[in-house]
Amino acid sequence: MKHWFTRNSIHFGVVAVFIAICFIYFAPAWQGKTLVQQDVIQAQAMAREIMEFKEKDGKGPLWTNSMFSGMPSYQIWVSYPKNIGTHITGFFKNVFPNPIDTILFYLLGAYLLFSVLRVKPWIAALGAIAFTFSSYNFIYIEAGHASKAYAIAFFAPVIAGVWLTLRGNYLWGGALTALFLALEIRVNHIQMTYYLFIAMLILVGIEIYHAYKDKRLAQLGKAFGSIAVACIIALAVNAGLLWTTYEYSQESIRGTSNLSTETKAADVQGVDREYAYQWSQGVMENITFLIPDAYGGGSGPKLDGDSEVVKLLTSQGVPADQATAFARQLPTYWGDKPFTSGPWYFGAIVIFLFVLGLFIVKGRLKWWLLSATLLSIFLAFGRHLPFISDIFFDYFPLYNKFRAVESTLVLASLFIPILAVLALNEIANRYKEIPQLDKKVLYSFYIVGGLSLLVALLPSLFLNFRVANHQAMTQQMGQQLGDPAFAQSIMNALVDDRMSIARNDAFRSLIFVLIGAGLVWLWVKDKLKASIAVILLALAVLIDMWGVNRRYLNKDNFVEERLIKQQFQEREVDKLIARDTSNYRVLDLTIPTFNSASTSYYHNTIGGYHAAKLMRYQELIERQFNGAINQDVLDMLNTKYLIADDDKGSLRIQNRSSAAGNAWIVNRVTFVDSAEDEMRALDAFNPKDLAIVHSEFKSLIDSTKVGTSANSNIELVNYRPDHLVYEYSAPQAVLAVFSEVYYDKGWKAYVDGEEIPYFRANYVLRAAQLPGGNHTVEFKFEPRSYYMGENISLAASAILVLAFGFAVWRRRKENA
Known part of the structure; x- marks a missing residue:
């Protein structure tokens, strides 16, 4: 053991450096402060009811009524205690404060990959820093995209396991692949995992080609077999999560539409193309890889008292504070996205090293990295390069389930630093053998440094600095100010400010390119020792990317927990x-009702926020709440209170006595033959009297036994989101409607403990025919996908632990 520590002392030193970096950058987290993350805050509101019941009995319910009148809690918060990944990620979260746990996963995972690629330790550490500090890794954390950040962090170790396996280390590589792929899937961001899958498909294609060419197909077959077993184990470890997610996705807005509309036919699955392409990366916007704020940075306020806009306003007699306040309302970001939190910045030195890698790195690994990087860039263009994007959207399985296509750049954010680091490793291992290395260093500098210099000196040569609706904004401002000429002057000053921002960052990038190229030049000319050159390069990369990330995630993002x-x-x-x-339930009209979860913190609401709400409920929103609010639908959703602004700007409560309650017995049932007819019938009806039922459920109803509601009553007597208990009294068989969202993937109905059929009524609700007498009705959410999936997860987790333990034992035995 002593020798093992001695042999690996450099790795422990690297890990210590990583922890020190985290300690310094995220000092407020160590001091007990909390990172303000808007999506996390939304998630806390979304999960409030779940957490309350979890505190009561130690088990979070699998269903919540806190949003959209009820939905599964799978995509909000669900514990998967039989999944080993839950405990591994939970350990890091308990030991390290947020977001240090995520950053350490980035650093350690990337370091593992570079070590597997046989990169020298300190160069590997440089690469881990370069990847981790890519701007969007920090932007995602600042925004609260926790699962997305975790998923990206596990990209590198998954690739490490696959690469080891492809190079003949079947047992150890397979074990690593199974472990990290299980963790990748467990963090439950299918979109990011899907992008990794696309990149791995390219790698597989390249490997098959070379194996065929070199007559190594049998060896490659063994590797593929090991990887296949690892994938099966990883999938099985996450059986509960994947099964429930797949089941839910079929009923969500990512599934099939129920209504035929002009924009989306009923047989089309996935999100709308325009919605998916809304966040498309502008073609020229990729210059931010090198010059961070070439497109103005984030959409938030940026201009200050030294801006051209403020100078113009103050020159016209506007007080400085008012001029500054006005300027801060103007957008410096001028790209094609609706808004953005910041640029995709990969580091000026990293881009220089990447270009150098194109010159000096040999082998199919380079071609895989380059081809996957280019594909990720092309797909990120979305609507700006529809020829490629549409092929994937229309024909590539599952691709149309995801939105914000610019997210494919997460692949480039990893693969560009990998090739950059491989370039350094080539120099470290054989710089005297690389022909014309000094010239190739100069060529790379001329390309990257020259581009930075051109933007610094002639920014308008490449960039326009005007948004697509620049003229419309100018006209609107002219109308508001009553002076079109002055508005034009302000917008011209804004363009000058955007140009100045780009120019300043271009000079900044040029300086770092000079530093990086200078250090590499001195190294290859034997003017600087390799170890010193690498350390200085790592420090320069860290300073460069640290400074940019501080623009988006800094100490100001941390506050005392009480303020959260x-x-x-x-x-x-x-x-x-x-x-x-x-x-x-409550309807809060003082917020974006169907795009905010804040009301869910205190009430069960018909609104809320979720990126994958149930399709039927989304359709109900679009048809019954788009414009005028359908009061009958509010009644059937048991909307007892409405919060609105009064004429004086204060909040008022409307007590809606017409709310139908938790459940009620109807006098009549009307059958309809289509979803369209079902929806139209909701336009005007009395939910307490009439149930609207699709004819597909006709066999579950005996129309001759739909009795009158006279002398009948039904009452909710015990409430838990996933277990509802009612008591009712009826002189004869009746048809009861429950103000609960219909979801047949787990809900079961019982009368006095005996299971009965139930069906959908009023487009989104549950209903059942009940026998006469005094009885108890229960609805229990018992999804087979969760409970059986968890048992599969437990068995697979045990297999994974045994396989990984055996791999470690074999490796130690071989090295003994």
């Missing part, structure tokens, strides 16, 4: 509504 809780400051209207201890 104030994000959900209970309003007086919330307190008044909370006095009602019955079960009901």
